[in-house]
Structures are given as structure tokens and as C-alpha cells.
Amino acid sequence: MDTAVTAKKKWWDGGYSPFNVSYGKLMMWYFLISDAFTFGALLISYGTIRFSSTSWPDPNEVFRSFPGMGHANLPLVFVSLMTFILIMSSVTMVLAVHAGHMRDKKAVAKWLTWTIIGGACFLACQAWEWTHLFHEGAWWGRNPFHNVDGTLASTNFTNFFFTITGFHGLHVTSGVVLNIVILANVLKGTYEERGHYEMVEKVGLYWHFVDLVWVFVFTCFYLL
Amino acid sequence: MEHTHTAEGHAHHDSSTKKIWKTFWILLAITMVEVGLAFLHLETGFPSRVVLNGVFVILTVLKAFYIVSEFMHLGSEIKNLIYTVLLPLLLFVWFIIAFLYEGNSWKNMNRDLKPGTPIEAVKAPAEGQHGHH
Known part of the structure; x- marks a missing residue:
């Protein structure tokens, strides 16, 4: 487990992790950095193409529908709901981690279940x-939406949208x-036996991290 | 710890749960401000697109900070871990500036160097060698 942090500790003298976290957690951080660059490359190439285009479809025109509301003009409402669901599931995940610190098996299972439900809701959205x-005619290679200036838009818009939100x-x-x-391991008691969660x-x-990426996808595709 | 100091453990439990919910409300509030500003722009045209985009980028980075610092707990880790995670991400500064600049440059080249545009480029030889550039 993590050792206590003291002011004069010599972190690089060996014998313990200089990062004060376990190997597995450090490797998760490094994986997430590499994943951040993958998403970064996708979003920056999207930005590059958008900067090189004279005009681009207006997100408020494209994303304005809400389930069961027919043709009502509701820009941003549905994606705000999706954002809310994902932030909420992040909160239940922190609560699961917190319950793990307390070695509270029941609470970990409960909050993990809510996180799974949140994730499933997001995917359903x-x-x-x-x-x-x-059904509106948009897909990879097909773009029914016009640019803001009224000209015919290229398929760059839909290609990037489906690729990045798909990824x-x-x-x-x-x-x-x-x-x-x-969750299955929690219920089986694997971590209870191991002594930590x-x-x-x-x-x-x-x-x-997935929530973090969504924050950027939300901004890049729906707000800007 | 929770076995020996039940009361303290409980107090710790309460304060960190409170912090989690506080972070949630901050994230929700920032998102609502973003959406609110977007609607304000749709209705009134204020604030202007450039200002709005700047605000959106700042608010996005702010949200990212709260998620990484509080939810991913990086703010409470030791400096070594914070640096090993954040320093590589500085490459993004170059990455973003270089590529967006490149994209913009392509747009300008397509506009200025298209056959027949701009008109000055066509006119110039006809007007003779001396004169304006």
C-alpha cells in the first residue's frame, strides 16, 4: 500500500515507488496519457480540417432533436442530458472508490451498479x-447538412463526428x-479477501478519463 | 483505521463525500453556464462567436481540472506523480497551435491561390512591370 508522505522523504533513493502509488495504478495513468494522445490526435485533426474549411455546419442546426419530441427545435438539450448522465456516473464511481477505502463491500457494489447503469444510459442515448x-441521412461518407453560409458541406463533418463519438x-x-x-469480483469477495479494493x-x-474525454468532445462538436 | 477510531472514520467519510458532491455541483454549474451562454448567443447574438468560443475553451479546461484533480484524485497525489502525468501533456500546446495554424494556412492558400483569384494576380502583368506589389 501507499506509504505515508513525509516532507524530507528521498523519493528516488529506491526501496519504494517514487510516485507513491502501486505499479498497477501508475501503469493505468500511463495508459491514460497514451489514450489522451490518441483522442487528442483525433480531435486536433478534426480542428485542423475545420480550420481549413471556409464554412462548417452549425451544431445547433444538426443536434436539435430530443426523443419523443418530434420536430421541436431543441438544440443542445439532449447532449446536455448525456453530459449530465456521464458526470453523474463519474460521481457514483468516486463514491464506489470511497466505499472501497472504507472496506464497505455492500456500498461498493451499490455504487458500482449505479455507475454501470449510468454508462448504459449514456450508451443508449x-x-x-x-x-x-x-435516418436524417447522415453517416460516414454522407452529409445531408448544409454549411452555415448555405453552401453544400463536405462529408468531413459527419466522418469526424461518427469516428470520434464512436471511438x-x-x-x-x-x-x-x-x-x-x-462488480462480479466485488460480489464474489475477491477484494475482501485481498484486503483492499x-x-x-x-x-x-x-x-x-472517459468522462474527461466527453467534456472535450462535448465542447468541440456541440459548443464550438 | 475505521475499526479503532469509529468516530473519526465517520467524520472523514462525511467530509470527503461532501467534497465529491461539491465537485459534482461545480461541474454541473459549469455545464449549465456553457449551455446557457450558447442559448443566449442563439437568441441575441451576444456574446460574439469569438468571445463565446474563448469562454467555452476556458470552461472546458476548468472542468477537466476538476475531474482530474478531484475525481481522479491527482490533486492529492505527490508531486512526482503529478509531474509524470502532466508534463507529457505539455506537448499538446505545440500540437494544437501547430496543427490549427496549418489548417488555417491551408484555408488561406486555397482562397488566395485558386486559379483566377485574387483578381490582382491576374491584372498585375497587364499593368506592366513597375508599380505596386
Whole structure:
């Protein structure tokens, strides 16, 4: 486990982790850095193409539908709901990690379950949004939306949208699967036996990262 | 710890749970401000697109800070870990500036160097060698 932090500790003298975290957690951080660069590359290439285009579709025109509301003009409302769901599931994940520190098996299972439900809700929202856009004629290689200045838009807009939100959705999906695996282990008592719930912290880091990426996707595709 | 000092453990439990919810409310409030500003712009055209985008970027970075610092707990780790995580991300500063500049440059080249545009480029030889650039 982590050692206590003292002011004059010589971190690089060996014998303990100079980062004061376990190997597994440090490697999760390094994986997340590499993943951040993958998402960064995708979002920056999107930005580059957008900067090189004279005009671009208006997100408020494209993303203005809400399930069951027909043709009502509701820009940003649905994606705000999705953002709220993901932030909420991040909160339940922190609460699961916190319950793990308390060695409270029941609470860990409860909060992990809520996190899984939140993740599933987010994916359901995304599935609805994709289906809706598909029925409007948008897909990879197809873009029915016009630019702000009225000119015909290239397929860059839809290609980047489906690729990047799809890649993020894939991350959410793997996060939900990981959370289910960890929940099964919690219920089996694996971590109770091990004496700590650090695995919950590790998947927690991953889950928060997915939320973090969504913050940037939300800004880049829906706000800017 | 929670076995020996039940009362203290409970107090610790309460304060960190409070902090988690506080972070949640901050994130929610920032998101609501973003959406509110977007609607304000849609209705009134204020604030201008450039100002709005600047505000959005700042608020996004602020949200990222809260998620990483509080939810991912990086703010409470030792400096060595904070540096090993954050220093590589400085590459993004170059990455973003260089590529967006490149994209913008492409747009300008496409506009200025398209055959027949701008008109000055076509006119210039006809007007003779001397004169304006």
C-alpha cells in the first residue's frame, strides 16, 4: 500500500515507488496519457480540417432533436442530458472508490451498479442520437447538412463526428464491461479477501478519463 | 483505521463525500453556464462567436481540472506523480497551435491561390512591370 508522505522523504533513493502509488495504478495513468494522445490526435485533426474549411455546419442546426419530441427545435438539450448522465456516473464511481477505502463491500457494489447503469444510459442515448442522425441521412461518407453560409458541406463533418463519438462510445462500452467484471469480483469477495479494493480505483481512473474525454468532445462538436 | 477510531472514520467519510458532491455541483454549474451562454448567443447574438468560443475553451479546461484533480484524485497525489502525468501533456500546446495554424494556412492558400483569384494576380502583368506589389 501507499506509504505515508513525509516532507524530507528521498523519493528516488529506491526501496519504494517514487510516485507513491502501486505499479498497477501508475501503469493505468500511463495508459491514460497514451489514450489522451490518441483522442487528442483525433480531435486536433478534426480542428485542423475545420480550420481549413471556409464554412462548417452549425451544431445547433444538426443536434436539435430530443426523443419523443418530434420536430421541436431543441438544440443542445439532449447532449446536455448525456453530459449530465456521464458526470453523474463519474460521481457514483468516486463514491464506489470511497466505499472501497472504507472496506464497505455492500456500498461498493451499490455504487458500482449505479455507475454501470449510468454508462448504459449514456450508451443508449448515443445509440438513439446515431440512429436519429442516420435516418436524417447522415453517416460516414454522407452529409445531408448544409454549411452555415448555405453552401453544400463536405462529408468531413459527419466522418469526424461518427469516428470520434464512436471511438468515445467504444471506450464507454469497454468501461461498462470492466465495471461489470469488477462488480462480479466485488460480489464474489475477491477484494475482501485481498484486503483492499484497489482494482475499483484503477477502473475508476479509466471511467473518469472517459468522462474527461466527453467534456472535450462535448465542447468541440456541440459548443464550438 | 475505521475499526479503532469509529468516530473519526465517520467524520472523514462525511467530509470527503461532501467534497465529491461539491465537485459534482461545480461541474454541473459549469455545464449549465456553457449551455446557457450558447442559448443566449442563439437568441441575441451576444456574446460574439469569438468571445463565446474563448469562454467555452476556458470552461472546458476548468472542468477537466476538476475531474482530474478531484475525481481522479491527482490533486492529492505527490508531486512526482503529478509531474509524470502532466508534463507529457505539455506537448499538446505545440500540437494544437501547430496543427490549427496549418489548417488555417491551408484555408488561406486555397482562397488566395485558386486559379483566377485574387483578381490582382491576374491584372498585375497587364499593368506592366513597375508599380505596386
